Amino acid sequence: MNVQSRSVTLIGAPLEEGSGRRGAAMGPAALRIAGVDQTLIDLGHDVADNGDLGIVPAMDLPNHPKAHNLRIVGAFTRALESSVHDVAAAGRFPLILGGDHSLSMGSVSGMARYAASKGRPLFVLWLDAHADFNSPATSPSGNIHGMPVAFFCGEAEFAEILPKDRPFVDPKNVFQVGIRSVDAREREEIHEHGVNVFDMRAIDEQGIGAIVRDILDVVAKADGLLHVSLDVDFLDPEIAPGVGTTVPGGATFREAHLVMEMLSDSGLVSSLDLVELNPFLDDRGKSARILVELTASLFGRRIFDRPTRAA
Secondary structure (H helix, E strand, O other): OOOOOOEEEEEEEOOOOOOOOOOHHHHHHHHHHOOHHHHHHHOOOEEEEEEEOOOOOOOOOOOEOOEOOHHHHHHHHHHHHHHHHHHHHOOOEEEEEEOOHHHHHHHHHHHHHHHHHOOOOEEEEEEOOEOOOOOOOOOOOOOHHHOHHHHHOOOOOOOOOOOOOOOOOOHHHEEEEEEOEOOHHHHHHHHHHOOEEEEHHHHHHHOHHHHHHHHHHHHHHOOOEEEEEEEHHHEOOOOOOOOOOOOOOOEOHHHHHHHHHHHHHHOOEEEEEEEOOOHHHOOOOHHHHHHHHHHHHHOOOOHHHOOOOOO
16 A cells, blocks of 8 residues: 555546537546545545536637537636646645546646646646547547647647646657547647657557556656546446447556556656546446546555455
């Protein structure tokens, strides 16, 4: 068990309007029902639950034909940017319960502002089947949950959701692991901006442990802060079916836990998103429980600490 106790603040983001289907708004409730708070308390951490963000549409934003539900997503982005920054500035660990992946527009932007105030670079570990580096100009669907990485890197300024002079994340400080679904134009943008992508072939050839070790070395040498964004579809859908964007061939149960255990050992992680959990599509809470178990690994639980499940 991790001997370092952390002060963790849960922030619920019941956002589903960035995706193409309903259900992700129930994600925060499902994670709480699965015991995310008590699991962290049992590991010795101080946990405060700030509840779910309550927002109203940002009517100053336009209705954008190629960025669906911009007013709702924009309102969540603003609320999360502020809340995550303030939690980090208070010396606590922001743990965002989602909600679709467009919430990272706000959570990562809040951490970028906090990192800039400390004079340290922010790195992002993006555990996902999708690169999410689209913009309204490149997105085939117009769903904003495919745009957050481009947004917090400053490459998708399709409306003044946040101030244009805010701190951005350097695309070269973004490490995407588990990628296996990328749009054609999006692939060009990723290469042009220098995003570090480790797809499933790279994992198969190099091993996920070696990849994560190299990423952590880069972050440590730069004295950086590390934000981790964990999408349910990083995992193979046979393991975690509760997501609206399933892509076969994802990470295994043990690969995912190894990533979290290595992150825990590093002591470098400063914030975490749990995203794209859609309980409506889940199998009796299976995906929510796995996300909670992975979170426990990140916060210090080890194999020999794990309870045995009844068959």
